Amino acid sequence: MTAEILNNIFAQDEKDILQEVMNIAFGQASAELAEVIDIFVILSVPDIQVLQGSDLPGYLCRELQTSGTVNIIEQNFLGKFAGQALLIFPSGAEKDLLTLFNQDQEFINNDIDMDTLERETLIEVGNILIGACIGKIAELLADVVTYDPPRLMAKDLCLEDCNKSPVAPDSFVISIRTVFRFEEQNVEGYLFLITNQKSIDWLKKALFAFLESFG
Amino acid sequence: MIFSQIFETINTGLVVLDKEMCVRHWNRWMALHSQIDSSEIVGRNLFDFFPELNRPHFIRNCRSVLAFGHFCFFSQKLHKYLFPMPPAGSLAEEFDHMQQSCSMGPLRNESGEVESLYLSVQDVSEVVSYQKKLVRMNQTDPLTGVYNRNFMESQLAKEVVRCQRFGHELSLLMIDVDLFKNVNDNYGHQCGDYALKEITRRISAKIRQTDFLIRYGGDEFCCLLTETAPAQSLKVAELLRQQICDTPFLFKEHEFSSTISIGVAGFDENDVDVESLLRKADSALYQAKQSGRNTVVNTAS
Amino acid sequence: MLKSILIVDDSPVARMIMKKCLPTDHGLTIYEASNGQEGVERYFSHKPDLTFMDLTMPVMDGFQALSTIKQRDPDAVIIVATADIQEKVLSRVTTLGALHTIKKPPSKEALKDALERATQALKH
Ligand SMILES: [Mg+2]
Numbered sequence: 001m002t003a004e005i006l007n008n009i010f011a012q013d014e015k016d017i018l019q020e021v022m023n024i025a026f027g028q029a030s031a032e033l034a035e036v037i038d039i040f041v042i043l044s045v046p047d048i049q050v051l052q053g054s055d056l057p058g059y060l061c062r063e064l065q066t067s068g069t070v071n072i073i074e075q076n077f078l079g080k081f082a083g084q085a086l087l088i089f090p091s092g093a094e095k096d097l098l099t100l101f102n103q104d105q106e107f108i109n110n111d112i113d114m115d116t117l118e119r120e121t122l123i124e125v126g127n128i129l130i131g132a133c134i135g136k137i138a139e140l141l142a143d144v145v146t147y148d149p150p151r152l153m154a155k156d157l158c159l160e161d162c163n164k165s166p167v168a169p170d171s172f173v174i175s176i177r178t179v180f181r182f183e184e185q186n187v188e189g190y191l192f193l194i195t196n197q198k199s200i201d202w203l204k205k206a207l208f209a210f211l212e213s214f215g
Numbered sequence: 216m217i218f219s220q221i222f223e224t225i226n227t228g229l230v231v232l233d234k235e236m237c238v239r240h241w242n243r244w245m246a247l248h249s250q251i252d253s254s255e256i257v258g259r260n261l262f263d264f265f266p267e268l269n270r271p272h273f274i275r276n277c278r279s280v281l282a283f284g285h286f287c288f289f290s291q292k293l294h295k296y297l298f299p300m301p302p303a304g305s306l307a308e309e310f311d312h313m314q315q316s317c318s319m320g321p322l323r324n325e326s327g328e329v330e331s332l333y334l335s336v337q338d339v340s341e342v343v344s345y346q347k348k349l350v351r352m353n354q355t356d357p358l359t360g361v362y363n364r365n366f367m368e369s370q371l372a373k374e375v376v377r378c379q380r381f382g383h384e385l386s387l388l389m390i391d392v393d394l395f396k397n398v399n400d401n402y403g404h405q406c407g408d409y410a411l412k413e414i415t416r417r418i419s420a421k422i423r424q425t426d427f428l429i430r431y432g433g434d435e436f437c438c439l440l441t442e443t444a445p446a447q448s449l450k451v452a453e454l455l456r457q458q459i460c461d462t463p464f465l466f467k468e469h470e471f472s473s474t475i476s477i478g479v480a481g482f483d484e485n486d487v488d489v490e491s492l493l494r495k496a497d498s499a500l501y502q503a504k505q506s507g508r509n510t511v512v513n514t515a516s
Numbered sequence: 517m518l519k520s521i522l523i524v525d526d527s528p529v530a531r532m533i534m535k536k537c538l539p540t541d542h543g544l545t546i547y548e549a550s551n552g553q554e555g556v557e558r559y560f561s562h563k564p565d566l567t568f569m570d571l572t573m574p575v576m577d578g579f580q581a582l583s584t585i586k587q588r589d590p591d592a593v594i595i596v597a598t599a600d601i602q603e604k605v606l607s608r609v610t611t612l613g614a615l616h617t618i619k620k621p622p623s624k625e626a627l628k629d630a631l632e633r634a635t636q637a638l639k640h
Contacts, residue, residue, distance in 0.1 A: 016527065016528050016529045017529050019529070020527040020529035020533075023572070023599065023620075024599040024620050024621055025599075026599075027572075027598060027599025027600035027620065028599045028600070028619075028620075029283075030600045031599070031600045031602040031605075032283070033279075034602040034604075035278075035602070036275060036278045036279045036282050036283075037279070038271075038275075040602070040604055043600075045572045101272075101275075102272075112293065115373070116292055116293070117293070120290055120292055120293035123288075123290070124287075124288075124293070127285070127286075127287060127288065128275075128276070128279045128283075128285075128287075130285075131280075131283045131284075131285025131286070132279065132282075132283045132285075134283075135282075135283030135284050135285050136283065138284070139284070140621075142327075144284070144323070144327070145284075145285075146286070146320075147285055147286045149286075149288045149318075150288070211529065211532075211533070214533045214536045214537055214621070215536035215537055215624070
């Protein structure tokens with residue numbers, strides 16, 4: 001099913017360019033993230049799938065292979081390339097992220113309860129990770145993107161019980177999945193970029209323009 | 216021309232910073248609220264004026280905006296404010312500093328490269344004040360002013376997690392006013408209300424700031440004693456019982472006495488959740504009632 | 517003067533971009549391989565003057581291919597091509613014996629510089 005939709009939407013050469021653009025974008029994003037946040041971060045080779053919106057929960061469930069619960073950070077981005085980014089961490093990862101990103105205990109004495117601190121850390125880290133990946137894709141494809149504030153779409157959500165898709169069921173979803181790994185804390189997160197038909201049309205043109213910019 | 220007018224007159228703080236964190240623009244709103252004129256700060260490093268911003272978190276966000284051209288949002292919930300400024304008008308009674316919601320974004324040159332960044336500062340003190348009021352209303356019992364059951368459920372869940380994680384002690388007192396119906400029947404509901412208020416006043420005076428008194432139902436109260444072992448909480452319960460029965464109540468021309476029964480339960484490793492702790496306290500309270508009221512019963516006994 | 521170049525990359529598009537950016541007037545022979553293992557095999561069957569090595573590849577990644585080739589042929593001239601040029605990656609490939617690293621996507625200038633470095637290295 002998945003491969004079928006992918007083949008219907010992208011020709012082989014388009015798929016190959018898309019894959020390489022994502023390889024470069026995510027590679028550059030990890031290099032610059034390491035510099036910006038001072039933490040060694042590894043982004044896996046992005047895996048690109050096209051699916052139907054209604055198939056997304058099942059797909060997430062299989063991909064994440066988690067029987068536990070997850071936290072989902074959502075952020076909309078708007079440019080010629082537009083859509084919705086979903087960053088998914090297993091529940092509990094927010095504690096490790098907090099240790100990682102709040103090493104100098106900046107917020108501990110600020111009469112903020114732990115729950116808020118963990119939520120806000122998830123959102124801020126999500127904003128940087130999503131911005132890094134989208135920012136690099138936009139840069140490679142000569143697009144300028146703006147963003148809505150990120151929000152914590154779901155806290156401790158059980159994917160297996162969840163049959164409601166986070167996107168419109170009849171929409172097409174290009175899922176670009178990467179796994180983040182912060183070496184010091186061993187936190188894993190998944191990023192999915194969900195985009196629409198209009199962006200796909202633009203994307204195809206931009207992919208060839210990217211290729212033509214060489215030589 | 217139009218844009219510079221907007222920049223100066225908009226009801227939002229606007230700052231432009233270059234890659235070295237040097238201030239390039241500082242609008243009138245910023246000048247008015249920070250008491251720093253743009254002629255003083257433009258061309259100077261932001262951290263010379265606001266050393267509290269020179270911390271990893273802020274710098275990390277600046278760097279990421281410059282590197283990726285995305286936006287950063289500094290939530291009021293986490294930061295309270297970025298720029299320390301006095302709150303406007305009567306809000307000064309509630310806040311030490313103006314509560315701010317700030318965001319940051321890239322500014323590009325003609326070739327599209329990110330060259331500098333802007334910061335916008337929004338005064339959200341009034342919204343925060345309103346939110347606080349709503350939260351308070353949602354958590355308190357209107358008659359007695361102590362916490363309500365809604366608050367208790369979320370607080371108890373948090374405390375239980377804390378106990379499990381850090382091995383803290385936690386005790387729960389389930390308190391019921393003995394034969395409260397008689398007060399209402401004999402002296403009227405107004406008097407009943409007075410009795411409930413007086414009882415919570417006496418209890419509140421004897422517990423610590425870190426403990427929580429909750430009106431659980433009509434004449435049922437609950438006391439959460441944090442970091443308190445059962446032996447200690449028994450003493451507290453006994454003290455509370457005396458506070459009620461030792462001094463008669465006085466409402467208009469009526470003088471009457473009242474007593475309370477208390478069931479005490481301590482959190483231990485057998486308690487998997489909130490429910491099991493509540494059940495223990497409830498059954499202790501039931502025993503207290505059975506044994507003739509005006510008594511304290513511990514789960515262990 | 518360089519006569520032959522091997523491009524090891526799992527992405528056909530990355531190999532295409534690399535070829536497009538290489539100078540055309542040299543009469544270079546270009547060999548290609550689509551993963552690390554194939555890269556090792558092609559290296560020893562063709563003995564190219566210069567090898568461009570991608571890092572993230574299936575079957576055998578670039579780190580392993582680089583170290584395998586350098587162990588068997590310490591004189592091999594290998595330049596790593598990667599988008600992820602963070603410090604830890606650079607120091608690791610240098611330790612494994614890479615001559616140089618270029619950032620992906622490559623620019624013509626970066627490739628010209630890489631070819632010059634390779635030419636210098638071959639002389640020694
Ligand atoms: Mg590759």
